[in-house]
Every structure is written in C-alpha cells, then in structure tokens.
Amino acid sequence: MITLVDAAGTTSAAELNPAPAFTRPVAPLASRTVYAAAHVVPRTTSDNVPGAPADLDWDATLAFRHHLWSWGLGVADAMDTAQRNMGLDPAATRELISRSAAEARSVGGALVVGVNTDHVDDAVITLDAVIDAYKEQLHLTEDAGASVVLMASRHLARAARTAEDYERVYSEVLAAAGAPVILHWLGSAFDPELGTYFGSTDTEAASSTLLKIIANSPDKVAGVKMSLLDAGSERAVRSQLNAPVRMFTGDDFNYVSLIGGDSSGYSHALLGAFAALGPHGSAAVQALDAEDHDAYQRILGPTEALSRQIFARPTFYYKTGVAFLSWLNGHQPGVGMVGGLHAARSLPHLSEIVRLANECGALEQPDLARERWHGLLRVSGVAA
DSSP states (O other), rough: OEEEEEEOHHHHHHHHOOOOOOOSSSOOOOSEEHHHEEEOOOTTOOOOTTTTOOOOOHHHHHHHHHHHHHHTOEEEESSSGGTBBTTTTTHHHHHHHHHHHHHHHHHOOEEEEOSSSTOOOSSSHHHHHHHHHHHHHHHHHHHHTTTTEOOOOOOHHOOOHHHHHHHHHHHHHHHHHHOOEEEEEETTTGGGTTTTTTSSSHHHHHHHHHHHHHHHHHGGEEEEEEEEEOHHHHHHHHOOOOTEEEEEOOOTTHHHHHOBBEEEEEOOOESHHHOOHHHHHHHHHHHHHHOOOHHHHHHHHTHHHHHHHTTSHHHHHHHHHHHHHHTTTTTOSSSOGGGGGGGSSSSSHHHHHHHHHHHTTOOHHHHHHHHHHHHHHTTOOOOO
C-alpha cells in the first residue's frame, strides 16, 4: 500500500500498482518524432538556493538523458524544463549544451538545444542587441554539434513594438543559422512575460505573424513547437504548415489527441511531460508504428491526468513535478532542485502526483517510489 495525504492533512491508502511491462524499441521510432524536454539535477550538497549559480550533479543530469535515449526518444535540452530563466544561469547553460552534445554523439542520440538571449544581463536591450544575443547562442550551439530550438526571448518581448519587429529579428537570426531550426512559441502560462509574443495577445493575430516568419525563411525552419495549452490553436497553425515544416506539440494538457491525430493530421512531440513519462511516450509511439491506435490510447491516454496535475497552475512550476518523479523513480539521489524550486509545490499537490502516477503506471520502480515518498511524508510530519 502507498499513503496519500490531502490538503486537510487526512491520510488514505492506495494499492501500489506494478510498473507496466514496456519494452525498449529495437528500431528507431518512425511514425512520430518525439523529444522529451529534460530537467537538470543539482548536487545534493550544493548551495542551490534562490539566486545562487547552478551547481549540477553532472553524472545524474547526463544519466537521465541516457535514460531517455535508451527508450528511443530524442532529448530537448537547455529549455524551460531545464530551468532556463528559472535558475539555470548562463555558465551552467553553456556547459549543459556542451556536455549533452558530447553525450548525444557518444550514443547516436537525437538532441535539440534551446537558443535564447538570457545570457544578457540587461533587462531591456535594443532589437539589434536581441539579434546579436540570439546569434551568439546560435553559433555556440551549432559549434557544439547540436540542432537548435529558437526559444521565445523575454528581451524580444520587451523590445518589440509591432509584429514587424518580430519578423525582422527572426529573419536576421534565421539567416545566420547553419541548418533549419525549430521555432518555439511559449505561452504566458509557462512564462507570464511572453503574453504578447509575436506582437499580440490575440492568438490568431500572433499565429499570422509566426506563419509570416516561416514563409519568409522557409528553408531555415524545420518545425514549430507550440506550448499554448490550446489544442484548437495548435491544429489551426498545423493545418497551415507546408512540408517539410512540422508541428511539435508542447501541449502538456492535450498531447494524446494531438499526437494521435485525426482527419486534419497529427503533431510530433517536444514535451516536458515526456521527461516524466519517457517509457510511456516510447511505448505509445511504438504502438503507432505498429498501426495499433487502440494500444496507443490505452498506453498514453491515462497519463494525461497526471500531466495536467504536474502542469497545474501556476504552470511554470511544473519542473517541480518532473524532478519529483525523477527522484521517486531513482534517476537522482535527492529531491532538490536548482534555486530551491523543489519547494514550489505543496505536499498535497505532490501526493496527487503520486496517486495519478501510481494509477497510470508512471512509477518505474514502485517499491523504491513508496520508500522515498513515505520517507518524505515522515520528515514532513505525516505518518506513513
């Protein structure tokens, strides 16, 4: 049995379920391209308090990427799941990119890496400075041998006044790219500073700007990652993309239907949720490869409730749930996070993650998960 606790402090017990009997793929996943956005692990004894430089446990951080590669998934690194703009400082970001690129080469793992402007200290800079900052990180990433996800920039959101400003910046940055990149549209639920990204709070108007940017540089865009938690808007943009530009869903609320697809098509995936659900994501795409859509739904459908809990408001604290599950599943020695972000969710919130993870089979080592969770309950003053 496993103990759960609610907001009133009342405990209950649930039967501990076995881990699903998923198997790693024997061939590359084919029907969908899938990246899991990976988190980072701090050294257990480091000074990971708010504002301190990130001090990472490189062995655990990189081992987690190998875990994802072993399931046939690609890794999306140095993105918001890795605490970009929430604790991962520029020096740690550069080292993460370099180390992850080397590890990917060592196993032939697929890797894309976030490129941003967050190494610039000044909060407000000119559009020309935004372009230069993007290019600096772009060249660093390409020199490391990694493919690029061009992330939404807080600096650009502050500096831009019109949709044309976005078109200009992206045009110049894309022109400097040595290979096609994935564009990233991160919604305000993930970062409130990006509410007017692409020049408007109106999703349809912003989508029009995004599509113009792609049309202006069609040979430099490999895809779009949409993280708006709005399945209708994603389908609308997806329907207007022309090959070879692909849609990568970043919708951690609605990924099951978006990846599964319908008469209008389907999305590939670049998801923080799949850091917590790597084996499920792999097994689900293996089912699609076998054209078994019923198995796909059986495998992935039950995970969406867990993902919605991890990404519950305030959504930008979802990293806490990802790291918490990583700890429960034995992928890191401690529950701590860079910048002390492990304290960003309550014990009842984590308890609900445990309940839903147990129900959908996301506890990879159930006995270890129970031992660690019960230990956390006890040190938190809850009898388990």
